[in-house]
Amino acid sequence: MQSAEVSERIRKLGADPLTMSVAEFEAMIGKELQDNARLIKAAGITPN
Amino acid sequence: MRVFALLFAFAFSAVNAQTFPSKTVRLVSGVTPGSASDTMARILAEKMTVTLGVPVIVENRLGAGGLVGAKYVAAAEPDGHTIMMYASAFTVSTLLNPGLDPKELQPVATVATVPTVLVTSPEKGYRTIGDFRRRGESPAGQAGLHHRRRRQRHAHASGALPLFRGRRVPERSHERRLGGAHRGAHGKGGVLFRAHFPGAEAHRSRQAGGARPRLAPPQRPDAERGHHRGARLSQLGLQLLGRRAGRGENPARDRRAPATARSTASCSPPR
Numbered sequence: 001m002q003s004a005e006v007s008e009r010i011r012k013l014g015a016d017p018l019t020m021s022v023a024e025f026e027a028m029i030g031k032e033l034q035d036n037a038r039l040i041k042a043a044g045i046t047p048n
Numbered sequence: 049m050r051v052f053a054l055l056f057a058f059a060f061s062a063v064n065a066q067t068f069p070s071k072t073v074r075l076v077s078g079v080t081p082g083s084a085s086d087t088m089a090r091i092l093a094e095k096m097t098v099t100l101g102v103p104v105i106v107e108n109r110l111g112a113g114g115l116v117g118a119k120y121v122a123a124a125e126p127d128g129h130t131i132m133m134y135a136s137a138f139t140v141s142t143l144l145n146p147g148l149d150p151k152e153l154q155p156v157a158t159v160a161t162v163p164t165v166l167v168t169s170p171e172k173g174y175r176t177i178g179d180f181r182r183r184g185e186s187p188a189g190q191a192g193l194h195h196r197r198r199r200q201r202h203a204h205a206s207g208a209l210p211l212f213r214g215r216r217v218p219e220r221s222h223e224r225r226l227g228g229a230h231r232g233a234h235g236k237g238g239v240l241f242r243a244h245f246p247g248a249e250a251h252r253s254r255q256a257g258g259a260r261p262r263l264a265p266p267q268r269p270d271a272e273r274g275h276h277r278g279a280r281l282s283q284l285g286l287q288l289l290g291r292r293a294g295r296g297e298n299p300a301r302d303r304r305a306p307a308t309a310r311s312t313a314s315c316s317p318p319r
Contacts, residue, residue, distance in 0.1 A: 001092075001157060009091050015084065015160040025155045032139035033150055040143055047144045 068128050073104040076121050076132040078114030084162050089133040092159070113141040115148055122152040133159070 001007070007017040020028070039045075075093050077086040089106050096104040109117035114134055124130035132153070142150040173179065 001159060003095055006091055006095050010088060010160050013084070013087055013091075015088065015162045017160050018158045020158050022156065025158050028158075029139060029150075029155050032136070033143065036140050037143050040140075045144065 069100045069102040071129055072102060073100065073128075074124075074130045075104055075106050076117040076130065077106050077108050078110060078117030078132065078134065079108075080110065081108055085133045085135050085159075088159055092133070112145070113137050115141050115145055118142070118153060119148055122148060131156070 001017060001019050010017050073096065075089050075096075077089045079086050086106070086108065093104040093106050109120050111117075114137055117132055118134065118138070121130050121132040134153075138150070138153075142148050
């Protein structure tokens with residue numbers, strides 16, 4: 001993802017390259033899991 | 049709105065730097081060839097093949113919102129030769145499926161975010177998210193969320209939840225065929241979530257004479273089929289994902305407008 005060529009190709013697809021450290025990434029995933037777990041519980045969501 | 053953060057994950061284990069890479073690296077894509085994260089996986093695989101010096105092949109393992117592929121990666125030898133591209137659906141689908149603990153996969157790197165937009169028929173008169181909410185909150189309203197493919201549901205739901213939390217329950221409507229969701233959004237008073245990306249880009253590229261990429265055949269074990277179909281959106285507490293028009297409220301639908309009448313207009317993104 002550090003490659004300018006790869007970033008440019010991703011931009012051309014309409015997306016925005018996103019880089020962060022592994023620690024930040026893990027923290028982000030952990031927070032999303034927590035938030036979504038709360039939402040799923042609150043809303044009573046189940047797989048169908 | 050950006051709800052489609054992509055990530056890269058591989059089976060949890062320290063990789064022995066002295067022996068990696070020693071063989072072909074499999075980059076699992078849990079989505080359809082040509083979709084957003086799959087296209088990015090192919091871009092990365094091409095680059096990784098050069099930098100690692102071994103073939104990196106993209107392997108499509110479809111089903112259950114990416115969980116079929118995720119389980120495959122989690123069960124693989126944890127030597128770094130089997131990795132996966134996953135979308136933000138990871139943080140929803142893994143919570144709903146007891147067959148995979150999110151901790152079985154190690155986040156490695158973020159790749160990109162993809163803007164997602166709400167579109168609706170011009171007949172609906174939605175100009176802003178506020179318009180949509182107000183209409184959806186009307187007592188007679190039922191809501192419909194449409195999207196292009198079943199497996200995108202989690203990503204959209206996870207992105208939509210913070211926006212629509214606490215709202216009344218919609219009746220989800222979903223059609224799997226390409227274009228079906230567009231027709232659904234048009235005809236049933238709903239709004240369509242659509243990732244601003246992809247298949248269309250690949251299609252245009254091919255139309256322009258670009259070579260069609262060689263794709264590994266999708267693998268979807270029968271045993272996994274139907275194992276997990278994601279959240280029932282009718283239980284999400286979302287309301288405003290469109291209001292199903294009552295009889296007489298949507299003359300176009302009442303006349304059974306032809307399926308080709310599916311022009312859409314963008315709503316302003318939420319702020």
